[in-house]
Amino acid sequence: MKRRFWQGLALHLFLTPLALLWLAPLWLMLVFSTHPETAIFSTPTPLLPGDRFWANLQNLQADTNFLRALFNSVAVSSLYTLLSLVLTSLAGYAFARFQFFGKGLLFSLVIATLTIPYFAVVIPQFILVAREAKTLLALFIGMGVFGGVAVLLAWLRFSPGLSRWLWLGYLTAALAYLFWGVPALREALSFDFRLTNTYWAVILPALANSLGVFFMRQNFLSLPQSLLEAARIDGASELRIFFRIALPLVLPAMAALAIILFLSAWNDYLWPLLVLSDKNMQTAPVALGSLIGLTRVSWGGIMVGAVLTTLPFLILFLFLQRYFIAGITAGGVKD
Amino acid sequence: MKPGATPYLFLLPYLVIFALFWAWPILDSLLLSFQNTRVYPPVWDPGVNWGRILRDAAFWDALRNTLLILVIQVPLMLALATMLALALNSQLLRARGFFRFAFFAPVVVGAVAYSAVFRLLFNPNGAVNAALGLEFNWLFDPVGAMVVIIVALTWRWTGYNAIIILAGLQNIPKELYEAAEIDGASPWQQFWRITLPSLRPVLLFCLVLSIIGTLQLFTEPWLITNGGPGTATTTLGVYLYRQGFQNINFGYASAIAYVITLLALVFSLIQLRMFGREP
Numbered sequence: 001m002k003r004r005f006w007q008g009l010a011l012h013l014f015l016t017p018l019a020l021l022w023l024a025p026l027w028l029m030l031v032f033s034t035h036p037e038t039a040i041f042s043t044p045t046p047l048l049p050g051d052r053f054w055a056n057l058q059n060l061q062a063d064t065n066f067l068r069a070l071f072n073s074v075a076v077s078s079l080y081t082l083l084s085l086v087l088t089s090l091a092g093y094a095f096a097r098f099q100f101f102g103k104g105l106l107f108s109l110v111i112a113t114l115t116i117p118y119f120a121v122v123i124p125q126f127i128l129v130a131r132e133a134k135t136l137l138a139l140f141i142g143m144g145v146f147g148g149v150a151v152l153l154a155w156l157r158f159s160p161g162l163s164r165w166l167w168l169g170y171l172t173a174a175l176a177y178l179f180w181g182v183p184a185l186r187e188a189l190s191f192d193f194r195l196t197n198t199y200w201a202v203i204l205p206a207l208a209n210s211l212g213v214f215f216m217r218q219n220f221l222s223l224p225q226s227l228l229e230a231a232r233i234d235g236a237s238e239l240r241i242f243f244r245i246a247l248p249l250v251l252p253a254m255a256a257l258a259i260i261l262f263l264s265a266w267n268d269y270l271w272p273l274l275v276l277s278d279k280n281m282q283t284a285p286v287a288l289g290s291l292i293g294l295t296r297v298s299w300g301g302i303m304v305g306a307v308l309t310t311l312p313f314l315i316l317f318l319f320l321q322r323y324f325i326a327g328i329t330a331g332g333v334k335d
Numbered sequence: 336m337k338p339g340a341t342p343y344l345f346l347l348p349y350l351v352i353f354a355l356f357w358a359w360p361i362l363d364s365l366l367l368s369f370q371n372t373r374v375y376p377p378v379w380d381p382g383v384n385w386g387r388i389l390r391d392a393a394f395w396d397a398l399r400n401t402l403l404i405l406v407i408q409v410p411l412m413l414a415l416a417t418m419l420a421l422a423l424n425s426q427l428l429r430a431r432g433f434f435r436f437a438f439f440a441p442v443v444v445g446a447v448a449y450s451a452v453f454r455l456l457f458n459p460n461g462a463v464n465a466a467l468g469l470e471f472n473w474l475f476d477p478v479g480a481m482v483v484i485i486v487a488l489t490w491r492w493t494g495y496n497a498i499i500i501l502a503g504l505q506n507i508p509k510e511l512y513e514a515a516e517i518d519g520a521s522p523w524q525q526f527w528r529i530t531l532p533s534l535r536p537v538l539l540f541c542l543v544l545s546i547i548g549t550l551q552l553f554t555e556p557w558l559i560t561n562g563g564p565g566t567a568t569t570t571l572g573v574y575l576y577r578q579g580f581q582n583i584n585f586g587y588a589s590a591i592a593y594v595i596t597l598l599a600l601v602f603s604l605i606q607l608r609m610f611g612r613e614p
Contacts, residue, residue, distance in 0.1 A: 004427060007427055008427035008428075008429075011422055011425060011427055011428060012428075012429070014422070015422055015428075015434055019433070019434050019437035019438065020437075022437045022438055022440075022441070022490065022494075023437050023440070024462075025449065025452050025453065025456065025490060026440060026441075026444070026452075028452065028455075028456065028462055029448070029452045032452075032455060040455065041458065041460040041461075042460070043460070043465045044465055045461070045462040045465045045466075086348075087348050087349045087352065088349065090345045090346070090348060090349060091345065091346050091348075091349035091350070093345055094342045094343075094345035094346045095346075097342075098341065098342035098345075099342075100342040100343065103342070106346070106350070109358070110353065113357050113361075115543065115547060115599060115600070115603050116361065116596060116599065117547055117550055117551045117592075117595050117596055117599050118551055119551050119571075119572065119575055119591075119592040119595050119596070120360070120361055120364055120592050120593065120595070120596040121356070121357055121360035121361055121364060122360075122579075122592070123360075123364060123367060123579055123585050123588055123589050123592060124359065124360030124361075124363035124364050124367065124589075125356055125360050126579075126580075126585075127363070127585065128355065128356070128360070204352065204356065205352075205356040207349075207352045207356070208349075208352045208353040208355075208356045208357045210353075210357075213349065238341045238345075242345075263443060266445065267444075267445030267446065267447075269445070269446055269447050269553075269554045270553055270554065270576075274580060285445055285446075285447040285448075288447050288448070288451065289447045289554075289558055292447070292450065292451050292454065292558050293558065293561060299455060302451050303451070303452070303455070305448075305451075306447075306448035306449075306451050306452060309445055309447075309448050310443065310444050310445065310448050313443035313444075314440055314443060314444075316443075317436075317439070317440065317442070317443050318436065321435070321436075321439070324439075324442065324443070325439075325498055325502075328442065328495065328498050328499065329498060329499055329502040
């Protein structure tokens with residue numbers, strides 16, 4: 001027993017200073033947001049909150065329209081979370097519940113993108129959304145044409161003899177479209193959707209969230225299948241089964257996913273930086289980032305911005321720790 | 336509606352977005368890297384970007400900086416995260432809630448917010464110098480700036496990895512330890528023989544995530560040091576941003592993007608080969 005006491009003491013002696021060191025940046029962020037510039041840069045560093053929070057907030061609001069940016073962040077993050085939940089749960093349900101042609105291939109394709117860095121897609125995404133949104137239309141038209149060809153080939157499959165060469169037909173159509181169709185369509189369509197500086201520009205590309213699909217699939221797989229079968233035998237439509245039976249059962253998991261989705265949208269910086277240039281459309285991180293590095297800014301104000309984008313989540317984290325942690329461990333440890 | 340179409344209808348909304356904004360861009364990025372995008376309209380010229388990348392000293396600087404962070408920060412962070420997870424999982428720990436909050440809180444902090452804080456802390460008149468009694472200009476010293484980036488990343492991501500490792504720890508069957516206890520294994524032996532091997536898949540997962548994250552490091556070096564002084568903290572991510580979105584050279588930036596992608600693939604494959612097979 002004595003040995004356990006000393007082990008416990010050593011553990012706390014190691015962990016306590018480390019924990020305080022870990023909390024220090026957050027505490028100083030709070031403290032700095034309540035002091036004037038002169039105090040932040042003076043020695044000794046202020047360690048207790050002052051009374052300049054509102055003055056700093058006013059400075060921040062003068063440097064950049066921060067309250068509007070906060071509003072944009074709330075709007076973008078909520079809309080994204082809502083749409084993403086719908087898309088990923090629909091897709092996850094399909095992968096968990098149905099057997100269909102191409103399921104294995106599609107699912108591996110979705111999962112493979114988990115190990116592909118975001119930078120691999122950011123430039124084409126930018127071209128699609130911001131630079132020449134006509135490409136988006138070109139792709140839609142192309143997908144329609146390609147889809148038509150694919151349907152035609154599928155129909156031809158019924159004529160004997162052709163089915164063996166079907167894959168060759170798909171491949172030719174895809175390659176022809178890629179190397180000839182896309183550039184040609186890009187040239188032909190010379191108008192611009194101007195998606196930049198809209199909420200959609202931020203939200204749309206991020207909706208392709210494969211981790212969410214994987215997470216929802218895992219949860220739908222864990223449901224008792226007999227329950228869903230019983231509903232089907234009773235004659236409920238598939239959509240009804242999904243919305244009335246399956247979805248309510250995975251709501252706690254969806255809450256965890258929702259937190260992670262919201263937080264990732266809330267803290268995202270690079271993509272909103274690329275597609276939002278209008279000061280009134282910027283999200284909070286972009287607005288804040290535009291101030292850092294400028295020579296004439298109020299650092300107290302920047303700290304207020306950091307506090308306003310961080311503190312709500314710190315408080316939420318205190319109460320909803322379980323859901324945050326469930327969301328974070330979703331990808332990895334379940335097997 | 337034929338029953339055969341149902342799964343496709345469930346998948347359709349997601350797949351349209353996925354095809355447009357992930358599947359197609361992965362391919363388009365490769366196509367762009369073979370084009371000279373500094374002329375309009377862009378022309379097919381595979382040598383222009385890939386040839387340039389071989390000769391571009393600034394690119395190799397960025398690659399070196401990124402790999403430097405990779406070999407220093409990632410092992411440091413994962414070792415610390417494992418220690419934290421073990422400590423937080425210990426039966427002897429009191430005030431568990433406080434310690435969990437202290438180490439897990441950075442998980443909710445955005446890169447822009449903490450970059451701003453660390454920039455202030457490591458200012459010549461900042462809190463770090465005040466605490467250490469130094470007058471060192473961290474952000475204007477090549478080594479100092481790199482240290483700041485590494486410290487900031489470690490602060491932000493250690494708790495995140497500790498959460499994943501902690502979940503892994505809690506999945507290890509208790510019976511294994513009980514059996515080892517009966518066989519007279521010391522805690523140290525239990526750690527090396529039971530804990531570490533059982534954590535292998537989890538640690539591997541953290542390693543893959545950290546490597547992919549490090550390879551595309553952008554916000555922290557961009558906002559804390561702006562890639563400087565000189566090119567001392569210019570990462571591949573910062574260099575890609577400069578080439579693509581400041582110099583508006585999408586072809587060259589795509590080539591850099593593909594180097595990042597290939598590196599991620601190579602690292603993932605090496606890890607799978609070395610650690611992936613389960614006994």
